[in-house]
Amino acid sequence: MKRKNAILRTPYTVRMCHWLMVVCFFFVAMSGLSWFFPSLSWLNSLLGGPQLARILHPFMGVLIFLFLAYLFMRLVRHNLPEPGDSKWFAEIGQVLKGDHNEELDTGKYNAGQKVLFWGIMGLISLLLISGVLIWRPYFAPLFSIPTIRIGLFLHALAGILLMLLVIGHIYLAFWVKGSVDAMSSGYVSRKWARTHHPRWYRQVTGKKDAP
Numbered sequence: 359m360k361r362k363n364a365i366l367r368t369p370y371t372v373r374m375c376h377w378l379m380v381v382c383f384f385f386v387a388m389s390g391l392s393w394f395f396p397s398l399s400w401l402n403s404l405l406g407g408p409q410l411a412r413i414l415h416p417f418m419g420v421l422i423f424l425f426l427a428y429l430f431m432r433l434v435r436h437n438l439p440e441p442g443d444s445k446w447f448a449e450i451g452q453v454l455k456g457d458h459n460e461e462l463d464t465g466k467y468n469a470g471q472k473v474l475f476w477g478i479m480g481l482i483s484l485l486l487i488s489g490v491l492i493w494r495p496y497f498a499p500l501f502s503i504p505t506i507r508i509g510l511f512l513h514a515l516a517g518i519l520l521m522l523l524v525i526g527h528i529y530l531a532f533w534v535k536g537s538v539d540a541m542s543s544g545y546v547s548r549k550w551a552r553t554h555h556p557r558w559y560r561q562v563t564g565k566k567d568a569p
């Protein structure tokens with residue numbers, strides 16, 4: 359995308375953090391799946407085999423949490439619920455058809471993206487807490503067997519839900535043309551900004567409409 363006339367949507371540090379987190383997420387998710395489904399046990403070779411994967415999985419999980427904590431601090435103010443969000447959900451059919459109702463007047467992130475944001479943040483927190491409960495040899499000995507069992511169940515459940523949410527996130531990122539630019543170059547066209555996030559467009563440009 360030509361930077362002249364484009365608008366910066368995602369600063370470098372946020373993009374860097376997002377992509378480093380995506381790389382870690384890939385390895386952690388693959389090793390997690392390798393333990394969940396025996397037929398996928400070959401996937402742990404991506405992290406150097408069963409023993410190494412078992413050691414690296416929790417450390418990389420903590421890294422993902424730290425990257426997401428940084429994203430949380432940078433993005434939370436744009437993801438707070440607003441009265442207009444319910445209208446976005448009520449008109450989800452039109453939104454999905456690409457029929458942009460100006461009355462929605464979406465800010466930096468739409469209601470669907472906010473759900474994704476809070477879903478990811480909630481599930482990653484649950485993964486961290488349950489992960490600590492079951493982390494041998496460091497923390498698990500501090501807890502009772504029934505607590506560890508609950509931890510294992512919650513960890514597997516949150517892991518699967520997060521993977522499903524991320525699959526939806528990736529699908530929508532490619533489906534809405536121009537979105538990936540927001541996370542790759544960081545810049546979006548004025549037309550994209552005006553169409554998908556008109557209120558944010560006005561806030562960053564201080565304009566009523568494009569020149």
Ligand code: HEM
Nearest residue numbers: 380383433437467471472475478524528531537538540541
């Ligand atoms: C190939 C994989 C991925 C792609 C292509 C992708 C793409 C994107 C894009 C384009 C955005 C910016 C949307 C916008 O500015 O309108 C974004 C935001 C975001 N992504 Fe990803 N993403 C991927 C994987 C992940 C993963 C694995 C996670 C977390 C586990 C994640 C978490 C987030 C979060 C938290 C945001 C901010 C959303 C918000 O503030 O509402 N992404 N992603």
